[in-house]
Amino acid sequence: MSKTKSYIDLKEVPMSKTKSYLEIKNLKKWYVPGDLILKGINISITKPEVIAIIGPSGTGKSTLLRCINRLVDPNGGEIIFKDLDLCQIKGSTLRKVRRHMGMVFQEYNLVERLSVIENVLTGRLGYMTSWQAFRKKFSQKDINTAYELLKTVGLSDHAKKRADSLSGGQRQRVGIARAVMQNPDILLADEPTSSLDPKTAVEIMELITDFSKKNNIPAIVNMHDVKLAQRFATRIIGMSEGYVVYDGEPSGITDTLLKEIYGGEEWME
Amino acid sequence: MDGIKNNYPNPFPTNWKLIGLTVLFVLYVIYSVEAMGLSWPRFIQGLSHAGDLLARMVPPNFTRWALLLEGLIESIEIAVISSSIGIFLSLFIGLLAARNFMPLWVSSSVRVFIALCRSFHPVIIAILFVKSVGFGPLAGILTLITASIGFIAKLFAEAIEEISLKQVEAIRATGASFSSIILFSVLPQVFSRFIGFATYQFDSNLRNSTMIGIVGAGGLGGTLFSAFQRFDYDFVAAILITTIFVILVWEFISILVRRIFI
Numbered sequence: 001m002s003k004t005k006s007y008i009d010l011k012e013v014p015m016s017k018t019k020s021y022l023e024i025k026n027l028k029k030w031y032v033p034g035d036l037i038l039k040g041i042n043i044s045i046t047k048p049e050v051i052a053i054i055g056p057s058g059t060g061k062s063t064l065l066r067c068i069n070r071l072v073d074p075n076g077g078e079i080i081f082k083d084l085d086l087c088q089i090k091g092s093t094l095r096k097v098r099r100h101m102g103m104v105f106q107e108y109n110l111v112e113r114l115s116v117i118e119n120v121l122t123g124r125l126g127y128m129t130s131w132q133a134f135r136k137k138f139s140q141k142d143i144n145t146a147y148e149l150l151k152t153v154g155l156s157d158h159a160k161k162r163a164d165s166l167s168g169g170q171r172q173r174v175g176i177a178r179a180v181m182q183n184p185d186i187l188l189a190d191e192p193t194s195s196l197d198p199k200t201a202v203e204i205m206e207l208i209t210d211f212s213k214k215n216n217i218p219a220i221v222n223m224h225d226v227k228l229a230q231r232f233a234t235r236i237i238g239m240s241e242g243y244v245v246y247d248g249e250p251s252g253i254t255d256t257l258l259k260e261i262y263g264g265e266e267w268m269e
Numbered sequence: 270m271d272g273i274k275n276n277y278p279n280p281f282p283t284n285w286k287l288i289g290l291t292v293l294f295v296l297y298v299i300y301s302v303e304a305m306g307l308s309w310p311r312f313i314q315g316l317s318h319a320g321d322l323l324a325r326m327v328p329p330n331f332t333r334w335a336l337l338l339e340g341l342i343e344s345i346e347i348a349v350i351s352s353s354i355g356i357f358l359s360l361f362i363g364l365l366a367a368r369n370f371m372p373l374w375v376s377s378s379v380r381v382f383i384a385l386c387r388s389f390h391p392v393i394i395a396i397l398f399v400k401s402v403g404f405g406p407l408a409g410i411l412t413l414i415t416a417s418i419g420f421i422a423k424l425f426a427e428a429i430e431e432i433s434l435k436q437v438e439a440i441r442a443t444g445a446s447f448s449s450i451i452l453f454s455v456l457p458q459v460f461s462r463f464i465g466f467a468t469y470q471f472d473s474n475l476r477n478s479t480m481i482g483i484v485g486a487g488g489l490g491g492t493l494f495s496a497f498q499r500f501d502y503d504f505v506a507a508i509l510i511t512t513i514f515v516i517l518v519w520e521f522i523s524i525l526v527r528r529i530f531i
Contacts, residue, residue: 069442071438071441071442095444095445095446096444097444098442098443098444099443099444100444101442103439105435105438107435109435109436109438109439110436110439111436111439111440111453111454111457111458112436112458113457113458113460113461114453114457122439122440122443122445122453122454124443125440125443125444125445125446125449125453126443126444127444128449130446130448130449133445133446133448133449133452133453134448134452175439178443182443182444
């Protein structure tokens with residue numbers, strides 16, 4: 001209970017005045033005991049910028065992102081968000097924290113049988129009581145915001161279509177609109193462009209970058225396209241075998257470093 | 270092809286186990302037919318009896334239509350009440366039995382309960398309820414509620430187990446509560462199948478509601494059974510035709526229901 005209370009008190013403090021957006025300290029995660037996926041991750045986010053996490057598949061990028069909003073439970077370390085250790089919270093406190101973190105998924109994860117606009121509105125569920133949700137009583141303000149967001153991502157004409165009738169790029173736009181609908185203090189994107197063609201991938205990254213700038217919030221984006229990461233991110237974190245091996249400017253990504261991150265060099269030809 | 274000296278094994282080897290099991294199964298079926306004393310002459314003999322019965326059924330006798338209607342209305346009422354309650358309860362029981370949403374101890378104990386509901390034929394359950402709550406529709410309703418849970422709670426649970434968890438994960442990530450997650454990510458994925466199961470269960474309850482009357486659990490079955498016992502085969506035929514008609518009407522309605530919801 002005390003945790004919940006402190007959280008609500010601190011919520012009044014505007015994000016821009018607190019120095020740290022997110023602080024990850026010595027984060028550890030294993031699925032099989034002894035086989036660590038994350039071997040002590042330290043990341044500190046102090047600026048509302050786009051941060052790309054690059055690294056080969058299976059290196060724990062997804063796990064790291066999912067630890068932040070606790071879709072995956074970490075085994076050790078701390079994640080400080082709004083002065084709260086996310087590794088310790090549960091129940092309603094956890095749900096209240098989650099609603100401040102928008103998440104974008106590689107395979108969009110839209111509820112396929114709901115319409116596009118309904119999918120966007122699900123971003124507000126964390127702010128509603130179960131009874132309101134049961135009656136589908138979304139506030140007029142939320143409905144207006146949802147339609148405005150659809151306009152922003154260019155899907156106004158598709159509002160009433162079922163989500164599974166959209167193309168991949170369109171679905172990801174809905175996915176982003178849903179995440180932004182939460183009015184998040186941080187945006188987490190797990191390989192948001194990996195299932196898309198190169199042109200659509202750029203458009204999706206532009207959207208994420210725009211939302212990050214407009215709302216003044218950091219966006220953590222997992223990706224394996226290094227070029228795309230360098231183009232859009234202002235900070236790149238390189239991960240390899242469960243460790244952070246690079247954390248800095250996009251320009252600092254050298255061939256030597258890429259060799260270290262991905263292993264081998266034949267692929268770089 | 271010159272250099273290849275080894276013979277590699279055929280990736281589709283002969284499955285001796287399957288062949289053995291098939292032979293055993295066929296032998297068992299032959300043995301069972303023998304043990305039951307089934308033979309072609311016995312079948313022919315049976316056919317002539319069937320001919321007699323059919324002859325006495327024609328023409329169907331609708332003169333006691335009031336009795337028939339009374340039984341029919343009671344059957345439909347039993348079916349509607351038991352389907353509504355049974356399907357409503359099954360929604361929750363099915364969710365509790367879904368292994369991907371509930372801890373193992375919950376889902377497995379609920380599954381045992383569902384299996385218990387399904388383990389006996391409705392007529393046997395009807396006998397138990399008639400003995401415990403007395404003759405009449407109440408016993409019939411309780412029987413069919415049990416039968417509905419036994420059947421569609423299991424189907425509901427399996428439908429829930431087959432959904433895409435990615436959609437669930439996305440709704441969970443918005444900070445939605447458990448009931449909102451169910452409502453916005455599970456239900457949309459299973460709703461159309463639930464409608465299908467529910468209409469089928471109502472169909473099944475309608476048929477069963479005419480049958481459980483045989484053991485005194487109310488409905489048209491009681492009328493049917495006494496007509497049989499009094500050798501009123503023309504009235505039996507009338508009852509059977511009416512039952513078929515009701516089932517056909519429901520078939521038509523269920524198509525409409527599906528069109529509306531799916």
